[in-house]
Amino acid sequence: MTTVAAPISLSSLRPAQGVPESRWTVAAIEALYDLPFMDLLFRAQQVHRQHFNPNEVQLSTLLSIKTGGCAEDCGYCPQSSQFDTGLEASKLLPLDEVLQAASAAKAQGATRFCMGAAWRSPKPRDMPHITAMIDGVRRMGLQTCMTLGMLDDQQARQLKDAGLDYYNHNLDTSPDHYGAVISTRTYQDRLDTLEHVREAGINVCCGGIVGMGETRTQRASLMAQLANLEPYPESVPINNLVPVPGTPLADAEPVDPFEFVRTIAVARITMPTTVVRLSAGREQMDDTLQALCFAAGANSIFYGDRLLTTTNPQVQRDQRLFQRLGLKPQGERSQASSSAASAASAA
Numbered sequence: 133m134t135t136v137a138a139p140i141s142l143s144s145l146r147p148a149q150g151v152p153e154s155r156w157t158v159a160a161i162e163a164l165y166d167l168p169f170m171d172l173l174f175r176a177q178q179v180h181r182q183h184f185n186p187n188e189v190q191l192s193t194l195l196s197i198k199t200g201g202c203a204e205d206c207g208y209c210p211q212s213s214q215f216d217t218g219l220e221a222s223k224l225l226p227l228d229e230v231l232q233a234a235s236a237a238k239a240q241g242a243t244r245f246c247m248g249a250a251w252r253s254p255k256p257r258d259m260p261h262i263t264a265m266i267d268g269v270r271r272m273g274l275q276t277c278m279t280l281g282m283l284d285d286q287q288a289r290q291l292k293d294a295g296l297d298y299y300n301h302n303l304d305t306s307p308d309h310y311g312a313v314i315s316t317r318t319y320q321d322r323l324d325t326l327e328h329v330r331e332a333g334i335n336v337c338c339g340g341i342v343g344m345g346e347t348r349t350q351r352a353s354l355m356a357q358l359a360n361l362e363p364y365p366e367s368v369p370i371n372n373l374v375p376v377p378g379t380p381l382a383d384a385e386p387v388d389p390f391e392f393v394r395t396i397a398v399a400r401i402t403m404p405t406t407v408v409r410l411s412a413g414r415e416q417m418d419d420t421l422q423a424l425c426f427a428a429g430a431n432s433i434f435y436g437d438r439l440l441t442t443t444n445p446q447v448q449r450d451q452r453l454f455q456r457l458g459l460k461p462q463g464e465r466s467q468a469s470s471s472a473a474s475a476a477s478a479a
């Protein structure tokens with residue numbers, strides 16, 4: 133006899149009773165993590181299809197505009213001056229180099245250009261250079277994103293006035309695991325920066341890293357922090373730790389790949405309209421695992437041969453993957469819609 137699975141009701145995805153509708157408890161999120169893998173993926177797909185075309189992927193290209201020599205001690209980061217990772221520090225890139233890289237990213241199909249600096253926070257003398265980069269990149273017709281460390285309210289407003297679309301600032305992990313990873317800035321410092329970004333009217337890009345020795349409960353707690361931000365971020369990067377020799381986390385135990393996929397699915401379910409980015413760590417994943425991440429609700433990637441200081445899958449490998457999965461880069465018209473449009477214009 134064939135057994136038919138019980139239909140899954142979307143109302144059962146809501147936060148626990150007794151908490152405000154919009155808030156997720158860690159226990160409710162852990163219950164999602166605990167679902168059978170197929171049920172979790174099915175639920176994530178249901179939510180994903182309510183809000184997005186499941187065959188579309190947003191492409192963001194990263195550039196390190198100021199590399200290394202950072203005074204902070206984030207235990208995962210090759211750019212901290214406190215660890216010997218053999219990385220050579222460099223100054224802020226000149227504007228023309230940034231614009232050249234942005235133009236190459238656009239030519240390859242990226243729609244957003246993300247500029248990252250290894251700073252605790254930007255200095256007043258950096259701001260005119262930064263705002264010129266934002267202005268130049270947006271004039272090319274690309275969305276702009278920056279990640280420069282902590283911002284005060286005035287700096288956030290300056291970036292907004294320059295036309296910045298997104299600011300990336302990650303919570304990285306749960307509040308109770310945070311101290312095991314970073315000592316030079318607090319969780320509250322990160323929340324304060326996110327508040328300044330939000331109040332300035334810039335879209336918030338905020339996520340974290342999986343594989344830093346955290347427990348599942350701590351992963352659920354990071355997800356609760358993100359999902360309970362009001363409003364939750366427009367973009368959520370989920371990074372799989374890239375272990376870099378010389379950093380304190382170089383020998384961290386990798387997480388089970390299915391646990392990583394579960395984290396993507398949980399992000400999709402708890403933040404239905406956010407763009408979930410399958411971020412660092414893709415180079416270490418095979419195509420099948422990446423496909424599972426897309427099936428779980430990831431709909432954005434970092435696209436281009438480099439992240440900040442580490443490598444990312446080659447563009448040709450990604451293009452081949454899109455082709456094999458029938459994924460369309462966002463902003464690219466599908467064959468069907470472009471032939472419909474040309475038929476309409478010929479009529």
Ligand code: SAM
Nearest residue numbers: 208209249250251279280281302371373374412
């Ligand atoms: N310095 C700024 C800051 O930390 O706010 C911006 C750049 S920082 C490199 C941006 C994010 O990259 C970090 O918050 C972290 O989530 C991610 N990241 C850095 N090194 C990583 C690694 N080895 N593996 C995965 N993600 C990493």
Ligand code: DTB
Nearest residue numbers: 248279369411412439440441442
């Ligand atoms: C994010 O969440 N991941 C990106 C971006 N935001 C800035 C950075 C990943 C960095 C990986 C290690 C490196 O290349 O240095």
Ligand code: SF4
Nearest residue numbers: 202204206209212250
């Ligand atoms: Fe510095 Fe950012 Fe790296 Fe932390 S993550 S050490 S703040 S560059």
